[in-house]
Amino acid sequence: DAGVTQSPTHLIKTRGQQVTLRCSPKSGHDTVSWYQQALGQGPQFIFQYYEEEERQRGNFPDRFSGHQFPNYSSELNVNALLLGDSALYLCASSLRETSGFYEQYFGPGTRLTVT
Amino acid sequence: AQSVSQHNHHVILSEAASLELGCNYSYGGTVNLFWYVQYPGQHLQLLLKYFSGDPLVKGIKGFEAEFIKSKFSFNLRKPSVQWSDTAEYFCAVNSHGSSNTGKLIFGQGTTLQVKP
Numbered sequence: 477d478a479g480v481t482q483s484p485t486h487l488i489k490t491r492g493q494q495v496t497l498r499c500s501p502k503s504g505h506d507t508v509s510w511y512q513q514a515l516g517q518g519p520q521f522i523f524q525y526y527e528e529e530e531r532q533r534g535n536f537p538d539r540f541s542g543h544q545f546p547n548y549s550s551e552l553n554v555n556a557l558l559l560g561d562s563a564l565y566l567c568a569s570s571l572r573e574t575s576g577f578y579e580q581y582f583g584p585g586t587r588l589t590v591t
Numbered sequence: 592a593q594s595v596s597q598h599n600h601h602v603i604l605s606e607a608a609s610l611e612l613g614c615n616y617s618y619g620g621t622v623n624l625f626w627y628v629q630y631p632g633q634h635l636q637l638l639l640k641y642f643s644g645d646p647l648v649k650g651i652k653g654f655e656a657e658f659i660k661s662k663f664s665f666n667l668r669k670p671s672v673q674w675s676d677t678a679e680y681f682c683a684v685n686s687h688g689s690s691n692t693g694k695l696i697f698g699q700g701t702t703l704q705v706k707p
Contacts, residue, residue, distance in 0.1 A: 480634075509693065518595075518681050518697030519635070532694055566635065570693055580695060582627075582635035 478503055480569050480583035488589045489557050497552040497586045501569030507531075508550040509580060510542060511566040519566055525550050526572055554588075562590045593618045595684050597698035604672050605706050612667040612701050614682030623685040624665040625695070626656055630678045638680075641665065652676070674707045 511519035521534035525544035568580035639650025
């Protein structure tokens with residue numbers, strides 16, 4: 477049973493560029509959440525996708541956008557990169573439950589460095 | 592705004608010592624509570640979780656946590672740590688609500704270093 481996978485593992489970009497990160501959820505999961513983890517900090521929620529729509533968004537600017545595909549995989553796009561966007565970007569997948577509880581499984585992350 | 596506070600940022604213990612990591616959250620409603628662990632070079636893994644019932648929950652690798660609602664706390668404990676427990680530990684909260692989508696709010700983490 478494949479867990480959550482993310483690509484690429486590492487990425488180096490220049491300020492002002494755009495980047496796309498990818499995530500494949502754990503088999504059987506239909507919901508994908510994205511988190512940003514700055515060095516020495518806990519993960520911060522960016523947004524969550526379910527049924528190909530953004531369901532909730534954290535306190536991140538519009539430069540951060542995403543997409544979910546019919547196979548439940550997801551992309552995170554960041555435009556106009558800033559030095560402060562350097563972080564580990566985590567994808568977490570879950571199965572939407574009617575009870576409202578979501579256990580999330582995390583991928584290994586993509587380390588983005590902006591120079 | 593909801594927040595999670597982990598009081599110990601860096602803890603150093605010798606093997607066989609007992610561990611307790613503090614976690615407090617601010618949210619007045621019903622919550623789900625989690626402890627995640629991140630071993631060096633590995634991804635976040637769930638140690639244990641609480642949603643309802645017995646406030647003392649047991650997780651993997653001998654860890655347990657106690658939910659004290661009156662104190663808004665969910666402290667992590669282990670009676671005897673091992674060198675392999677060296678890792679970063681994160682407390683997280685997921686609040687219930689009409690728009691609950693499973694958003695997790697994390698504390699800033701506690702680095703545990705166990706000396707052999």
